[in-house]
Ligand SMILES: Nc1ncnc2c1ncn2[C@@H]1O[C@H](COP(=O)(O)OP(=O)(O)OP(=O)(O)O)[C@@H](O)[C@H]1O
């Protein structure tokens with residue numbers, strides 16, 4: 001089971017909560033502003049070292065306090081791991097199994113998770129950055145060398161941009177580095193999207209009832225090599241002092257029902273399409289890691305009709321992930337068997 005025991009102190013409205021999770025089904029219900037999202041956000045923070053709402057970390061500290069602490073015991077490859085995250089004026093302190101001073105990659109490895117919340121539609125309707133991050137999350141878990149490769153690429157991009165701003169001094173050397181690393185990043189991403197395609201198509205069709213297509217866009221002109229693309233754009237790059245083409249501009253093009261999805265589908269359909277992407281990614285990563293992930297569903301009923309909600313839950317439960325879901329009332333979400341149920345009120349959690 002991904003998370004067994006969880007504690008949060010002074011995180012948003014949560015003064016001090018302890019939560020013993022069920023290995024599969026967990027329901028947290030409570031009125032508006034009771035603390036449901038705060039609890040899921042705290043759980044997600046433990047696995048990511050950042051907020052899923054992209055809220056600045058300082059705003060997550062409970063008003064009037066100086067720091068928050070999060071602690072969890074998570075099962076990972078047959079052993080129980082202790083994970084701790086604390087925030088103070090000195091910054092973020094991450095500990096896994098007593099080892100201090102770690103980065104957020106250690107959290108992602110110890111507690112892999114995905115989130116479907118009322119903002120999930122932005123994966124479809126928002127800009128390409130969210131979709132790149134989505135794909136890179138899968139790559140991080142499936143291809144062990146991806147994180148190192150990505151960091152090297154980012155460094156080469158930064159250096160190339162610095163050379164462009166310096167009137168092109170030393171540009172040729174950075175071009176070579178940028179192209180070589182950029183093409184590697186591109187190859188990994190393409191192979192990851194290929195690996196995910198059948199899961200994504202299945203999830204998409206199950207949730208939307210029509211075929212959904214996912215195509216990788218490399219971030220430079222189709223049919224050209226990266227070297228050709230940056231040579232073509234050299235003058236413009238020099239004027240702008242920034243590299244206009246490359247994997248940092250990549251995207252996933254979504255096609256639903258012959259329409260380019262992000263512009264032409266309704267909010268509810270965007271939510272279903274984005275959820276199908278989350279579920280497909282969860283399925284692929286679970287199978288690569290050979291263990292279930294923690295799947296956080298914040299108010300899944302929002303914006304969905306009863307039929308769509310049922311289809312979403314059916315797909316969610318079929319994954320065998322550890323599900324932690326929130327709702328306004330205890331009977332809104334139908335679980336396959338009765339979940340561990342918690343009531344939240346004024347930031348306090350009670351097992352029902
Ligand atoms: N840093 C903070 N310190 C104290 N309280 C906070 C902090 N950040 C947010 N809150 C408050 O926590 C309360 C609970 O918010 P939360 O988003 O968890 O509610 P919720 O149960 O998810 O509500 P909804 O059903 O409307 O989604 C809100 O009243 C919010 O203003």
Ligand SMILES: [Mg+2]
Pocket residue numbers: 036037038298299
């Ligand atoms: Mg909420």
